[in-house]
Amino acid sequence: xxxxxxxxxxxxxxxxxxxxxxxxxxxxxxxxxxxxxxxxxxxxxxxxxxxxxxxxxxxxxxxxxxxxxxxxxxxxxxxxxxxxxxxxxxxxxxxxxxxxxxxxxxxxxxxxxx
Amino acid sequence: xxxxxxxxxxxxxxxxxxxxxxxxxxxxxxxxxxxxxxxxxxxxxxxxxxxxxxxxxxxxxxxxxxxxxxxxxxxxxxxxxxxxxxxxxxxxxxxxxxxxxxxxxxxxxxxx
Numbered sequence: 001x002x003x004x005x006x007x008x009x010x011x012x013x014x015x016x017x018x019x020x021x022x023x024x025x026x027x028x029x030x031x032x033x034x035x036x037x038x039x040x041x042x043x044x045x046x047x048x049x050x051x052x053x054x055x056x057x058x059x060x061x062x063x064x065x066x067x068x069x070x071x072x073x074x075x076x077x078x079x080x081x082x083x084x085x086x087x088x089x090x091x092x093x094x095x096x097x098x099x100x101x102x103x104x105x106x107x108x109x110x111x112x113x114x
Numbered sequence: 115x116x117x118x119x120x121x122x123x124x125x126x127x128x129x130x131x132x133x134x135x136x137x138x139x140x141x142x143x144x145x146x147x148x149x150x151x152x153x154x155x156x157x158x159x160x161x162x163x164x165x166x167x168x169x170x171x172x173x174x175x176x177x178x179x180x181x182x183x184x185x186x187x188x189x190x191x192x193x194x195x196x197x198x199x200x201x202x203x204x205x206x207x208x209x210x211x212x213x214x215x216x217x218x219x220x221x222x223x224x225x226x
Contacts, residue, residue, distance in 0.1 A: 057213075092214075094214070105156035106156050108155065
């Protein structure tokens, strides 16, 4: 069976510090991978999606970047955090093949920038 | 950018009543999905309806899709307190089926 791991669950970082959130998927190959951000009480904003290694699309210009060093690993980074980067970050994966597929989500990372 | 927009933003009902949430979207789609999110957790997939389908059922859930109006509805029948959560619709796009865009969600409160 497939599982998705996202860590850490919570993170408090000072403004200007770097960020690295990691997400890994087990039990499948060549997944589509996604990073979303959710502000308190709001919907999900798609930040990045990847259909393969070295194939990462950015949806919103911002202070963040994403990398996919391995097929099932997706990392969200920032060199210098801003207060506005606070939020709930969700990683997700979906099957590569076919268009009618659901997404499977990690449990999220609550980031507070202070 | 937001593709789907749900309404109402918040809904409070009594246990046993039915809950209806609506979703509107802007572009052509391959499918539309509904997800549930308990507070502070990840999202869980509920149901997927393809663009060539008009209605789909799963247990107490009923989803309709009207592609001419670019809208969908999620009906939860005989609601329970455990149904309290936020519900989101999500769409892919015919031009880019790998992108999954979520709406702003409906917060459902089921009072016991």
